[in-house]
Structure formats: structure tokens, C-alpha cells
Amino acid sequence: MSLDHAISRFVHDGCHLSIGGFTVNRNPMAAVYEIIRQKKRGIHLYAHSNGQGVDELIGGGCVDRLEIAYAGNGRFAPTCVRFRKAVESGELVVEDYSNFQMSLRFTAGAMGLPFLPVKSGIESDIANQWGFKPAARRSDEKIPDLKLCIIDNPFGRWADTTRLVLVPAIEPDVSIIHAQTADSSGTVRIDGLAFTDIEQAKAARHVIVTCETIVDTRQLRKQPERNQLPFFCVDAVVHLPMGAYPTACYGHYDYDPGYLNDYRNYAQNDEHHRNYLDRYIFKTKDHAAFISLQPLHRLNKIKADPDTGYATGLNRL
Amino acid sequence: MADFTLREMMTVVASREIHDGDIVFCGTGISMLAAMAAKHISAPESIIFFETGAIDAQLEEVPMAVSDSRVMLGAAMHGSLSEAFAFMQNPNTGSKVVGILGAAQCDLYGNLNSTVIGDYANPDIRFPGSGGACDVSSFVRRTIVFMQLEKRRFVPRLDYMTSPGWLKGYTSRTAAGLSQGGPSVVITDKAVFRFDEITRKMYLDGCFPDVSRQEVLDNMGFKVDVTREKPVAPPHACELEILRSRCDPQRLILGPS
Structure with missing residues (x-):
């Protein structure tokens, strides 16, 4: 296509x-x-x-x-x-x-799951500050109602974990x-x-x-x-x-x-x-x-070296 | 005394915090250079690790970003981002990881802001955001923080907490459910700070050569304990030589000499 x-x-x-x-x-x-x-x-x-x-x-x-x-x-x-x-x-x-x-x-x-748990972001403003406000979230079915959700570990202290952040799919x-x-x-x-x-x-x-x-x-x-x-x-x-x-x-x-x-x-x-x-x-x-507008000498310089996968020694200033 | 720039001094001071066996999480910029310097100078058995999934990268040239193809060369394996972060979340491996982070603002407890200045919904200045910084600071045993020492950066209250440090001090971090450990050192262009074992408050560990204590304090928006101050040793000629010739010969990160 x-x-x-x-x-x-x-x-x-x-x-x-x-x-x-x-x-x-x-x-x-x-x-x-x-x-x-x-x-x-x-x-x-x-x-x-x-x-x-x-x-x-x-x-x-x-x-x-x-x-x-x-x-x-x-x-x-x-x-x-x-x-x-x-x-x-x-x-x-x-x-x-x-x-x-x-x-x-x-x-x-x-995976077809609604969310996954993670241990990062507890107490951070990633958890506390929301870009999309609750009302805007509820009125748009393509955005989850919550940015994220913090819960106590439902398995007690299993795996030495007390709290979890659930992040939506x-x-x-x-x-x-x-x-x-x-x-x-x-x-x-x-x-x-x-x-x-x-x-x-x-x-x-x-x-x-x-x-x-x-x-x-x-x-x-x-x-x-x-x-x-x-x-x-x-x-x-x-x-x-x-x-x-x-x-x-x-x-x-x-x-x-x-x-x-x-x-x-x-x-x-x-x-x-x-x-x-x-x-x-x-x-x-x-x-x-678009590519034909780029100077050929520049395109030649960025060709990858087969040994490294990048343009070895390229001037990157 | 050898002639050196402040960025060279900061890089060498940070490299001294890295030891054999450490798995070093590197972000963009000076943190990569510090990890490369440690590997070449004092900690050849340290492991350079990128959130992008490049594990034990060999780094023959300094990368410009953590996704740079240069991080892929000679790695032990290429994982996904999820795998890389899972190594840090997993306490068996995460306890060996040393994170290196930079930020726009830092408070007394080493909590960091790399997201906005001003109101989140209507910011005066927008920065790139967390990237992996919030994850690293939530998970790993020890973080090294790079900051420019300025009053507007060392603030009593962050505009936005991107990365949790010691939160409100004492045991507040573990009580909240975050990992054991947290920020261990803040390296600036004028001085080095560490954190008290009990209160978790930042204290002045030492001033750079030719920098006075007063100059340091004048550039901070909060007070710190100064009773433990001792001089910070300048880079040795051999450290500078390796940094300049082996780590960043184009001075992409080090900047003008």
C-alpha cells in the first residue's frame, strides 16, 4: 500500500x-x-x-x-x-x-486488560495532577474516567509491597x-x-x-x-x-x-x-x-557502519 | 592544580560515586559521561544500563540520547522498556541499581521537578517531563542528582514533584510505599550535598575548590546544615585525560574547554 x-x-x-x-x-x-x-x-x-x-x-x-x-x-x-x-x-x-x-x-x-499495576509514582504529582479534568474524562468515552488509581496491595504485604498504582490501558x-x-x-x-x-x-x-x-x-x-x-x-x-x-x-x-x-x-x-x-x-x-531536498553529502555521512549500526565518527556537533 | 571546567569537575565527582558491581541507570547528557568516566577510571566492573533496554552497553562513542544507536553496541542484551524498568522494580536487581538524574528544581529532601515551572495546567515553563526519572527514583536503592546551584532551582517547595526523593524526611518514603533508599548525593557546579541518615534532610558535604561556603548558601532557597563540610578534591590529571580523550573527545556533553 x-x-x-x-x-x-x-x-x-x-x-x-x-x-x-x-x-x-x-x-x-x-x-x-x-x-x-x-x-x-x-x-x-x-x-x-x-x-x-x-x-x-x-x-x-x-x-x-x-x-x-x-x-x-x-x-x-x-x-x-x-x-x-x-x-x-x-x-x-x-x-x-x-x-x-x-x-x-x-x-x-x-493484553486486553483494563489496567496494569506498577510501584512508581506514589506521592508524585504524576499521580496528583491531572491534565484531563474529571468532567472532561467522563464526557469522553475514549478516555478513562481516572488518570490512574492508587490501591493497597490486595494480597496484604505479599512481595513486600504495600501500595500499587494502577495505570489504564x-x-x-x-x-x-x-x-x-x-x-x-x-x-x-x-x-x-x-x-x-x-x-x-x-x-x-x-x-x-x-x-x-x-x-x-x-x-x-x-x-x-x-x-x-x-x-x-x-x-x-x-x-x-x-x-x-x-x-x-x-x-x-x-x-x-x-x-x-x-x-x-x-x-x-x-x-x-x-x-x-x-x-x-x-x-x-x-x-x-522530501529526501531529495536533503544535501547528498549529509545523507552520505549518516550511512551506518555495518560493524556498529551507526555512522562511526560522525561529527555530531 | 590541573586546569578544568566545572562540567569536567561535576562529571569526575559523580564518577567517584560509582563502584564496581553497580548497575548504573543513565539518562541523557552528563550522567552518561559520568558513567563512562567511572567505567574507564575507577569502576571497570560497573554496568551501564539504559531504560531503553540496552544492558551493559559498551559505549565507544558518547550517545546523544538514551535511544541513540550508540547504546546498542556490544550490549549483553537488548530488552524492551518494560523489561528495563522491571529490572529496577524487582528488588533483587533494583537494589544494585544506581540512578543518575537531573532536574529543574530540587527541595530539601531531594524530591525533584523536571516537568513544569508554574501551574501544571497553565505553566510558565514546560520541561520534557519524567521520562524514566519517576520510575528510577521510586525503585532504586540510590540516586545521584545533578543540579545547577541556583536559588530558583533549590527551592523550599517544588512547583511539581516529578520524582519522589525522601518525601518529607525521616521514614515518610517507606511509609508511603516507596522502595528502601533514595537520593544519596546532589552534585552541583559549586558544591556537593548529601542527606542525613535520620532526618533525610540535605546537608552541605563540601564546596568545590575556590568556592566559598557563603557563595553556596547564597545560591540556595533553603537552609542546610554546614557542620559536616569538607573540601571536594579536584579532578586528577589522569581523570581529566581519560574523560577528554576516551569519553567525550568531540566535547558533545563537556562543552567548550
């Missing part, structure tokens, strides 16, 4: 969307740019620690509500720039959780992940760290997988232990080389420090950011056209 078709079919205005990847690595950027290109609005977005993808969707005007643990992009943007502006101006409502809590919420969704309408490899039916193989991508995919009603390489099903099934997601979870597979660019894709390419630094500078100024959106996203018809 083509990316524009997959996005127009599964990502709708106001949908609950989850994107994979982690800060500077394996964000489904081609899909993010296509969502911006198609001017989707009112998205309720989920991520755990996400940098570039979340920030670009917010900057593209696509997101009204965000549930997240961390919105930063490493050294390139210690706090994501458009995220910060949108929160401080009141345009974006955020619900904060911790990383483990977000991972468990996706896991609960993947996330069941996105659609999850989008970028993988190194898939077959045309949708069986997925991620190399390197998978982050929470697999739980995010399993929790969702619909799943779009973009990938660097599509291989023959027989080839993937020679080593099924290396595959993480079975084909029946996946609705659309899109072959998209450089689909995580400008974030990294282990074994294929590194993040692009030049692009990420330029982006931060554009994002800090509203007019520059509008020009950026126009030039790189609205005026490019697809991801290949």
Missing part, C-alpha cells in the same frame, strides 16, 4: 494515534510528514519518550491532546521546541505519565511504527532496540508499518525468533527507505545532526517554522521528494 493511501485510510481527524520510536531513533517520520501533508486535525496522540515525531506533529497543527512521559530530543532539543510552545500557550493539553507507566499502559492494551485507533524489515503480509523484524513499538502495535485497532526493506516471507520465516510482530496485527505495510529520517534507523543510518539542529532553529521562530513546513512538507509530494 502507498503511504498516502495508508494515512488517508486509517488516520482520521480526532483519532487516537500512537507513534513508535524513542527520542532520536526510529520515529516513523515519513508517516508523520504525510499526516502533516494531509492536514489531519484534532489528533489525540500517545508516545512514551518521543522527540522528533511528536514535535513535528504538534508543530504541524495536527495534535490537540498528548499523553506522554517525555518530550525531548537529546542534545538537539532538551525540551521539544514546538511541544513547549504549544503547552505554554495553552494550545495543547498534556497528560504526563512516567516511561514505565506508558509502557505498561500499552502492554495492558496489548491505551487502545489507540491506529499505531504507526517504522521497522528495518517486513514481508508484504506484515510480519515485522526490528533490529536493535525495539523500545515499546511492539506493545504499541499490539494495543491498536489498526497498525501501519513502514519499513526500510520488504523481504520474501520465506526469508523472514527462516529465523522466526528474530521477528516480533505477526502479520495478522498489521493493516498496511509500506516500503519506505529512509522512512525514519531525520531520526536514526539502527543498521541503516544515523540521525542527521545537521537536520535536527536546523529544525530546532526553525522551530524556535514561528515564521521560520511556517516556511520550514511549506518548503519541506507541503511542497514535497512524498517522502522521496
Whole structure:
């Protein structure tokens, strides 16, 4: 399936969307740019620690509500720039959780459970301060009535535990992940760290997988232990080389420090950011056209070294 | 005395808190560098551990984020985020983990804010949020905290408690249901602080070379005990050499020399 078709079919205005990847690595950027290109609005977005993808969707005007643990992009943007502006101006409502809590919420969704217990966050403001107010929660059937719930251990002091935090499942309408490899039916193989991508995919009603390489099903099934997601979870597979660019894709390419630094500078100024959106996203018809705007010498520098999986010795200043 | 920057001093001081056998939870930035420095200098048997699931990462180049592909190289295993955090929640392994955290605000009991300044619903300044910090501070036996020493950062009352430290002191932390242990040291650009064994209040452990006690106290929004103060040893030439040449030759984290 083509990316524009997959996005127009599964990502709708106001949908609950989850994107994979982690800060500077394996964000489904081609899909993010296509969502911006198609001017989707009112998205309720989920991520755990996400940098570039979340920030670009917010900057593209696509997101009204965000549930997240961390919105930063490493050294390139210690706090994501458009995220910060949108929160401080009141345009974006955020619900904060911790990383483990977000991972468990996706896991609960993947397991068909309403919640999972965790021991983190007791007495913190993650437990005490709610982004979505109780009345707004009750009036929206796609948001649980409680942000979380703290209970006494129903098994007494079993496992040396007195209190537990219950965190509600996330069941996105659609999850989008970028993988190194898939077959045309949708069986997925991620190399390197998978982050929470697999739980995010399993929790969702619909799943779009973009990938660097599509291989023959027989080839993937020679080593099924290396595959993480079975084909029946996946609705659309899109072959998209450089689909995580400008974030990294282990074994294929590194993040692009030049692009990420330029982006931060554009994002800090509203007019520059509008020009950026126009030039790189609205005026490019697809991801290949977007990639063709990037200087070739920069793309060559981020090619992964097969021994390390990243661009060894890359100048990252 | 060797010539060094404050960030180099902070990194070396933090690396001295890490011992062989420690499993070191690293966040983004200076904490990674401290863990790398410890591994190269004083604690070769320490284990570098990332919430992203990279266990015993070898780190030939300093990562720019905990998801950087550089954390994946030569690891003992790649787990998921849930597995990584479960190792910390599990007391068998969590008791060996030393967490390194930074924050925008810190109070007398080492509770930390990395989420907002101002009202949560309508903040003056928004920061990235917890990430794994709330989990680490809830679970592990010992945390090392990095802070810039400024009055607006060392506050009597946090605007938002992202990561629980010793809560209200004494036994309030365990009474609330959090793990044994908590923050053990706060390393700033001017001084080092520790926590009293009974009250769990922060006290001044030592000032950096050429920094006076008064200068330290003038940069804090609450009072601390100063009776246990002793000098903090500056970095040795060999520590600096390893930090600069082996850990961060591009000075990505160390910044300008």
C-alpha cells in the first residue's frame, strides 16, 4: 500500500494515534510528514519518550491532546521546541505519565486488560495532577474516567509491597511504527532496540508499518525468533527507505545532526517554522521528494557502519 | 592544580560515586559521561544500563540520547522498556541499581521537578517531563542528582514533584510505599550535598575548590546544615585525560574547554 493511501485510510481527524520510536531513533517520520501533508486535525496522540515525531506533529497543527512521559530530543532539543510552545500557550493539553507507566499502559492494551499495576509514582504529582479534568474524562468515552488509581496491595504485604498504582490501558485507533524489515503480509523484524513499538502495535485497532526493506516471507520465516510482530496485527505495510529520517534507523543510518539542529532553529521562530513546513512538507509530494531536498553529502555521512549500526565518527556537533 | 571546567569537575565527582558491581541507570547528557568516566577510571566492573533496554552497553562513542544507536553496541542484551524498568522494580536487581538524574528544581529532601515551572495546567515553563526519572527514583536503592546551584532551582517547595526523593524526611518514603533508599548525593557546579541518615534532610558535604561556603548558601532557597563540610578534591590529571580523550573527545556533553 502507498503511504498516502495508508494515512488517508486509517488516520482520521480526532483519532487516537500512537507513534513508535524513542527520542532520536526510529520515529516513523515519513508517516508523520504525510499526516502533516494531509492536514489531519484534532489528533489525540500517545508516545512514551518521543522527540522528533511528536514535535513535528504538534508543530504541524495536527495534535490537540498528548499523553506522554517525555518530550525531548537529546542534545538537539532538551525540551521539544514546538511541544513547549504549544503547552505554554495553552494550545495543547498534556497528560504526563512516567516511561514505565506508558509502557505498561500499552502492554495492558496489548493484553486486553483494563489496567496494569506498577510501584512508581506514589506521592508524585504524576499521580496528583491531572491534565484531563474529571468532567472532561467522563464526557469522553475514549478516555478513562481516572488518570490512574492508587490501591493497597490486595494480597496484604505479599512481595513486600504495600501500595500499587494502577495505570489504564491505551487502545489507540491506529499505531504507526517504522521497522528495518517486513514481508508484504506484515510480519515485522526490528533490529536493535525495539523500545515499546511492539506493545504499541499490539494495543491498536489498526497498525501501519513502514519499513526500510520488504523481504520474501520465506526469508523472514527462516529465523522466526528474530521477528516480533505477526502479520495478522498489521493493516498496511509500506516500503519506505529512509522512512525514519531525520531520526536514526539502527543498521541503516544515523540521525542527521545537521537536520535536527536546523529544525530546532526553525522551530524556535514561528515564521521560520511556517516556511520550514511549506518548503519541506507541503511542497514535497512524498517522502522521496522530501529526501531529495536533503544535501547528498549529509545523507552520505549518516550511512551506518555495518560493524556498529551507526555512522562511526560522525561529527555530531 | 590541573586546569578544568566545572562540567569536567561535576562529571569526575559523580564518577567517584560509582563502584564496581553497580548497575548504573543513565539518562541523557552528563550522567552518561559520568558513567563512562567511572567505567574507564575507577569502576571497570560497573554496568551501564539504559531504560531503553540496552544492558551493559559498551559505549565507544558518547550517545546523544538514551535511544541513540550508540547504546546498542556490544550490549549483553537488548530488552524492551518494560523489561528495563522491571529490572529496577524487582528488588533483587533494583537494589544494585544506581540512578543518575537531573532536574529543574530540587527541595530539601531531594524530591525533584523536571516537568513544569508554574501551574501544571497553565505553566510558565514546560520541561520534557519524567521520562524514566519517576520510575528510577521510586525503585532504586540510590540516586545521584545533578543540579545547577541556583536559588530558583533549590527551592523550599517544588512547583511539581516529578520524582519522589525522601518525601518529607525521616521514614515518610517507606511509609508511603516507596522502595528502601533514595537520593544519596546532589552534585552541583559549586558544591556537593548529601542527606542525613535520620532526618533525610540535605546537608552541605563540601564546596568545590575556590568556592566559598557563603557563595553556596547564597545560591540556595533553603537552609542546610554546614557542620559536616569538607573540601571536594579536584579532578586528577589522569581523570581529566581519560574523560577528554576516551569519553567525550568531540566535547558533545563537556562543552567548550
